[in-house]
Each structure stands twice: as C-alpha cells, then as structure tokens.
Amino acid sequence: MARQLTKLGFLDVKKTLFLLCDLQEMFRPGMKMFDPVVKNASKLVQAGKMLDIPLIVTEHYPEKLGHIVKELDISHAKGVYPKTLFSMMIPEVQAKMNDLFGAELETVVLFGLESHICLEQTAMDLLKTGLTVHVAADCSLSRTQEDRKLALERLQQIGCFVTTSENVIFKLMRDKKHPAFDKVPHLVREPSVDSGLSKL
Numbered sequence: 001m002a003r004q005l006t007k008l009g010f011l012d013v014k015k016t017l018f019l020l021c022d023l024q025e026m027f028r029p030g031m032k033m034f035d036p037v038v039k040n041a042s043k044l045v046q047a048g049k050m051l052d053i054p055l056i057v058t059e060h061y062p063e064k065l066g067h068i069v070k071e072l073d074i075s076h077a078k079g080v081y082p083k084t085l086f087s088m089m090i091p092e093v094q095a096k097m098n099d100l101f102g103a104e105l106e107t108v109v110l111f112g113l114e115s116h117i118c119l120e121q122t123a124m125d126l127l128k129t130g131l132t133v134h135v136a137a138d139c140s141l142s143r144t145q146e147d148r149k150l151a152l153e154r155l156q157q158i159g160c161f162v163t164t165s166e167n168v169i170f171k172l173m174r175d176k177k178h179p180a181f182d183k184v185p186h187l188v189r190e191p192s193v194d195s196g197l198s199k200l
Helices: 002-008 025-030 034-050 091-101 115-127 145-157 165-173
Strands: 016-021 055-060 079-083 107-113 132-141 161-163
Touching (some): 016 034, 016 091, 025 034, 034 055, 034 107, 034 132, 107 115, 115 145, 132 145, 132 165, 145 161
Parallel strands (some): 016 055, 016 107, 055 079, 107 132
C-alpha cells in the first residue's frame, strides 16, 4: 500500500531524500533564470531542514566550476560530493543513500542544474532502481529555456513527478498539525519567485 501511495505522488517524510545537483557559482552568468531558481531552491532547502529531510549535494568539477552558491545554506547536508559524471549517482552518493535509508528510501526530490543533462541522467538512474522521483521544476534550470522545457517534458514522460517547491513542502507536511508547521509559514508566505515556467 505504501508503494502504491508513493506512485500516486505522496511524500513520506521518513522515506524521502533531497538531492541538490550542481547549483554552483560559475554557472550564474550563463543562466538568466539563475537567481530566481536559487531563491526557490533556498526555500526548499530550508523547509527540508525544518522537516528533517536528509539532503545530499553534488558539485560538478568544483576545481573549475566553484562551489554551491552561498545563498544556499547546506550546512545540514549529509554530504557534499565532487563529481565529473553527469549523473549524481556516483558511488559515494549511492553509499551515503544506503547508509541513511538502507532499503527504506522510496522517493527522491531532485533539483538543481542542468535539467537536460545532470538532472535527467540522475533521474534515469534513480528510476531504474525503482525509486520515485519528484523534480522541483521551479528550483531547476538549464542554460536555455528550450532545453529546460523539453527536459521537464521528458522527465515527466519517463515517470517523474514534475512539481514545484511549495507542492513538495506541503505534501511532506500533509497537515497543519505537523510539528514543523509553525516554522514553515514564513517560507511560503510570499509566493515562489517566477522562474519562467509559465512561459515554457
């Protein structure tokens, strides 16, 4: 029954992982929607911390491309891993996922960049293991809106839930009586920043 609910898009706080992919400083100049996406990603990361959702972060070739942007507080991340593989599913990340969840992990919330490269290949690797994947579209981007649009369409076609940061946050809480609810409203009081999704 639990797996059936997961396949419908439910999120279980005890069986969900956040994966933040390569939202690094050196990518900022080449992506016009970078700043809005960072603001939305910050909301999602903060909410994840409040809801005690484990976070794993990758940085693509950080020697040349720098580190995760300073606007994102990832101090609670369970690991920050350098990579050259486009997919986040490097051995170190897979080992950390196993350490954190064993066989209990059901759902991954994936966000970052680029949608048509690293996110898509990560999603494919996750889906083939039987995990459910939610892609936070307002926290994800590509250098061009065309690549982003087509990637989000492909991600949906291959079985991902293409969603938004607020949708994820409220699905995780499910009830105003959630212990963290009183901490979260300041994050969602203002609508998420327009990241250009309505124009895709």
